[in-house]
Amino acid sequence: MAIKNAVSLYSLQDEFMNGRMSLEDIMAFLDENEVPGFEILPDQMLHGTPNPTEETLAEWDRIMAKTKSKPVCADVFLNTNLYNNRELTQKECVDLLIEEIKLANRLGFKLIRLVSMVPAFVIEPLLPYAEKYDVTIALEIHAGMSFNEPETAEFIKEMKRVNSPYCGLVVDTGIFCDRIPRVFCEFNKQVLGVNPDVIDYFNAFFDKGLDGTHAFDENHNMQPELAAMAEPKDMPFIMLADGYENTPLTVLDDVMPYIKHFHFKLWEMTEEGIEYSIDYKKILQYLHDKGYDGYVATEYEGNRWILPGNPMVEKEQVAAHQKLLREAIAEIEG
Template sequence: MGIKSGVSLYSLQDEYMNKRMTLAEIIAFLDEHDVEGFEILPDQMLHDTPHPSKETLADWDCIMSKAQVKPVCADVFLNTNLYNNRELTQKECLDLLIEEIKLASRLGFKLIRLVSMVPSFVIEPLLLYAEKYDVAFALEIHAGMSFDIPETKAFIDEMKRVNSPYCGLVIDTGIFCDRIPRVFNEFNKQVLGVNPAIIDYFNAFFDQGLDGSQAFDEAHQLKPELAAMAEPKDMPYIMLADGYENTPLSVLEDVFPYIKHFHFKLWEMTDEGEEYSIDYRKILTYLHEHGYDGYVATEYEGNRWILPGHPMVEKEQVIAHQKLIKSIITELEGATSNV
């Protein structure tokens, strides 16, 4: 019971993609560091999902038979734009998600994460299969696609209407940033040549307790002072910087009973043992005080902002983040941490 630590294998994607670690070695790495649960993107690390071969499933079974870490969440996608001339029909959407539920059950997961913007019409018809296979589904609330987005609101309204234990939310803590990730700023400044004045412009909003949404007007156009500085080479930074949100934790009050899982975003662990952009002591204290009973999974995304010539530090960052999380959980709940 209580808050449990986890790791999304997305955090170690470079290790896997560049064949420095196999899936079996990644799971062994989590066990070595006493991680309690893990989540996976099946189509990233299991070939031919949602219909993997018998050989792939046999390999999975072998890995799981030796593992202590528990399969917790399978991250799935619904590509409604699969075809370039039309969107998927409702039946096609449902058929794809039903197959994902079946696979999650076969792999031992009790939860699938639906990527942000999945339409609300899938909820009621999916419940029959979620109950049959004992696999819940939950929409990810992600920065840039958070609570104020119409599609998110529609999903939450329908989720509340059906009020099923098999339908809920996954909260990504990228909506709770106190600062823009330093690694993101440095990569854009040093590698992509973004105007430092624009980076300072966005940082200043966070210094005031705000976020990058303040750089845009109601029509989501650049405010005049930013438009005067911006060149075409700066636009990718500007559009991404808007995706680090500084939202109060109170936004969770209305939906807290529906929260199934957390992505604990990680961009940079500092030498002081803290995450640079997010106050995880504050978040974990909030979850503890509200009686959260579930997993909080490290999701490292600083790997995409590693400067040229610098080593990849996925494993080191994950270990440091897990140490931070588990030390705070121990302090709050008296849990045993062996990290």
């Protein structure tokens, strides 16, 4: 049993999108930083997904042949609103995901992350293909769409019913925040002009061991004190601030046998070598105590909150987070 570190290439999306790093450059960066595994969004970095050309696949094979880091997880989306006038039928949903399973197998991945809210009805018809191609399907448990969400609960219920090693969960640690990301607050304050009192209102919940979900009632209406101070310019912050959840780790106790992978969210590595919002040593200790055997992948999202005029620091942040994970895993696992 061992916890292994990885990087989601989503963390380097700005470098890739703006042409500062190619896929080959990114793989070299992973090897330079001794990252044993990686996660990819195929439709972000492989043209034509889920049916790339033979030329694209040949280029993938060429890069993989010289890369030490290994394919761990392919992040897959299911666009049920593909058409303007209707949602996809159940058969269309399943057929699309079958193609994703086949591609994952071809690329060397043994795990697919299904984005949050993928309907539970896909599980049973996909299992024969998951088994045939040796690719596990796993729903992402993400803040804002976590364990209390009816669709998530339905997926977990069906997952437990079929009880297959080819069906499980991917947990995003954005549900385990001790604080709202500082970079998020500063961007909203300095760039969007959000009222500092609104930001302080949300931060105060964390000071009490709570989170921003308590700023709303059960119908997701703002609490009276928040509504009294909120202005239209504050709404982008307000509508995102409850997405940083402070959930006890014990919420995982019941589903640990089904967890296949973790997204270790990263917004800001500090000069002290820790992530500002999440206590990763505590999480890694919990996973070790529970006997977790799998990867934990850095997923950097502080890139969206870089202040104007400041350089993009994706590579620096990812490298610092990986150093934290390597050292913490070595300390915990001996």
